[in-house]
Amino acid sequence: MKILALFVFFCRLLLVLSFGAEFQNLGFDDADTGDLTTPSSPRPTGSSTVVKLLPGWNLYLGSDLQSGLFVNQPLLPPQVDYAELGDRQEYGLTEGRFALQLRRASPDSPSWRLEQTGTIPIGIQLLTYRKWYFEMEVRIDGQVVPPLNPQSPENLTSLTNLFYDVSAFAGREVKLEFIGASGPYGWPGFEGIAYIDTIVFLAAQPRILGITYTPQANGITETVIRFNLNPGMNHMLEFRDGLDPSTVWQALPGAPHNSGSVTDTHSGPQRFYRLTIASP
Secondary structure, eight states, X not given: XXXXXXXXOOOBEEOOOTTSOBOOOTTSOOOOOGGGOBTTBOSOOEEEEHHHHSTTOEEEETTEEOOEEXXXXXXXXXXXXXXXXXXXXXXXXXXXXXXXXXEOSSTTSOOEXXXXXXXXXXXXXXXXXXXXXXXXXXXXXXXXXXXXXXXXXXXXXXXXXXXXXXXXXXXXXXXXXXEEOOOOOOSTTOTTEEEXXXXXXXXXXXXXXXXXXXXXXXXXXXXXXXXXXXXXXXXXXXXXXXXXXXXXXEEOTTOSOTTSEEEEEEOSSOOEEEEEEEOO
16 A cells, blocks of 8 residues: 655745845855856856855854855865855755855864845744754844754754744844854864755744545556645645655646645655745
8 A cells, every 4th residue: 555645844935025125045046156167067166256156145254254155165175164055966965956064174263154134024933944963053133043943962963954933033124143053073074064955934833734645547646635825825835755865845737836726646655745835
């Protein structure tokens, strides 16, 4: 018997508000890497400016504003502090085009600070980001916001989404900062490294998906997913066939799915779904 797995995920709610600018490039995927590619080498490699590679963000090492960072550079010397954008080939972890790595070479190195000013949408309760290795300290308007699910040392190498309660800042224009990386040292190759990806603001409650499935001939399963609509918003149902880093979320055909019901057919032993909601 085939088992269909249902993955209930918090909705992404990105609203355009008239009294402040929305946050941008939260997945680090808007990088302009055109000057790092050639027809014979389409994969970007080298270094470029923060303005091009991290649009929307400012990056500091200590109090020094950084003007550049690396892209897909696997042989950087271990005795230096550096920031690097890496794709799936570089890290094996990236959910979109890129993830960001921030590395402190020693306990005496200054902390990295990644910051952006924008508006946290009304109705938002949580902020989450996808991390690997050490956590970054999250500050909003200078106030430290602790994670709701702090990671224990034995889970250091786990690919994890950390969650933060930002409901007190909803509807306000704020400065969002990620500061670090901080953690134990003395592990060759792992001193003060943090990987950041997929920063998302989440609505207060998860959207619960109703689901029915019917086995068909030749090992095919027909699945009907139903969900409540948020008026005036676009809804997109996404799927992946596993939760390991080798799989990525993909939109089902026919997006946006604004009817409140989507039918999917597949032949695998399991499939995970999530519903995302965004402004038109």
